[in-house]
Amino acid sequence: MNIDSISNGIVIDHITAGLGMRLYELLGLEKLDCSVAIIKNVHSVKLGRKDIIKIDSDIPVSLDVIGYVDPGVTINIIRSGELVEKKSIEMPEQLRNVIFCKNPRCITTTEQELPHVFKLTDRANKVYRCIYCETKAN
Amino acid sequence: MKRSLIDILDFSPEELQALIDTANDIIANPAAYRDLCRGKKLATLFFEPSTRTRLSFEAAMYELGGNVIGFSEAQSSSASKGESVADTAKVISCYADIIAMRHPKEGAPLVAAMNASIPVINAGDGGHNHPTQTLADLLTIYREKGGFENLTVGFCGDLKFGRTVHSLISALSRYPGLKLYLISPEELKLPSYVKKEVLAAKNIDYVQTTDLEGVMPELDILYMTRVQRERFFNEEDYLRLKDSYILTPDKLQNAREDLCIMHPLPRVNEISVAIDDDPRACYFKQVLYGKYMRMALILKLLKEAGTL
Secondary structure, three states: OOOOOOOOEEEEEEEEOOOHHHHHHHOOHHHOOOOEEEEEEEEEOOOEEEEEEEEOOOOOOOHHHHHHHOOOOEEEEEEOOEEEEEEEOOOOOEEEOOOOOOOOOEHHHOOOOOOOEEEEEEOOOOEEEEOOOOOEOO | OOOOEOOHHHOOHHHHHHHHHHHHHHHHOHHHHOOOOOOOEEEEEEOOOOOHHHHHHHHHHHHOOOEEEEEOOHHHOHHHHOOOHHHHHHHHHOOOOEEEEEEOOEOHHHHHHHHOOOOEEEEEEOOOEOHHHHHHHHHHHHHHHOOOOOOEEEEEOOOOOOHHHHHHHHHHOOOOOOEEEEEOOHHHOOOHHHHHHHHHOOOOEEEEEOOHHHHHHHOOEEEEOOOOHHHOOOHHHHHHHOOOOOEOHHHHOOOOOOOEEEOOOOOOOOEOHHHOOOOOEOHHHHHHHHHHHHHHHHHHHHHHOOOO
């Protein structure tokens, strides 16, 4: 299977197999006009299988979202067909309006204007908690 | 610098000890504190009913010579007109020097603290935190037991929704030699995240059991709790569990002579009134100590904000 290489854009590589769609949704890539390819279950020496997302446009993507969903990914920035930058992603300390608190008792359920903020409380187990009610993110 | 108290862990053990020292000094020399807050105002913003906590805050401020403004239910506040917690906090900052807030929604006092220009004290946010109750509990333990090290504490009743239990466990987990007996029906056991993130993370020795009398001889402190109707979505579950543990004099037969029986109050029937005259009953002292700790807390936060 061939996917054309991109000239100006972003390749999100080394996505844990199965997480590509989640990342696509959380990054809001369905709203883009440019070509976006999700390649699933690609053979990988490092991971066995992996997903890849190619975005054929030089748009800003939220590194926080990527770091939250799958901190092991690599971001490749492509300009004029050349790889100009490679970034490894870490779990962000805080997430703002990336995920939303589902606790019906949380103040965010009645105050719609409040930003939904989650804090990394346990890096080893990837646990994020709502800063208001401390409910664990799913 | 303005500081607030939202979670008991906002204060270090040293800061808690300093509050205890101040509270003990207030008990010993109340006259020395009578005018320290003259001209200062505490705003009690109670978005849900509470008698004890609100009156304790008001009594604390009056005994420091200060004044109190506020409301005691959401219907009499601008919240009934749709005002946000953030706006309420900004408005009250123009009128008062310090806020004590109770709110049914978890995290509301934090939102207030993020928006107010004056200190905010969390006076209870739903089933989440109630740090000034923990301050009352800590002063009671300190005065009854002389410190916090090497204590064996039994928590009994609703350990799932009991916010006072979670806060006190978090606070006590910072002292060495703690052993816990967690006594509850199966459905009201301590949540697994508290066990994992507090007890396991700090290597605290604990036993889960349903047998109160069996562990009674081990205990330095027995902390009873009420099964709270307002925390249940399902009335049937509440009715089935509400009478799980009722402490009566016969259950104290094997208890130590120096056991300290605590309860955050209000009680319904989980401690028989026959125990009230037992010298080991400390729950009314706990109420009194709560007022002294709130006085110490108001002084600390006003001083740090540069208001005193």
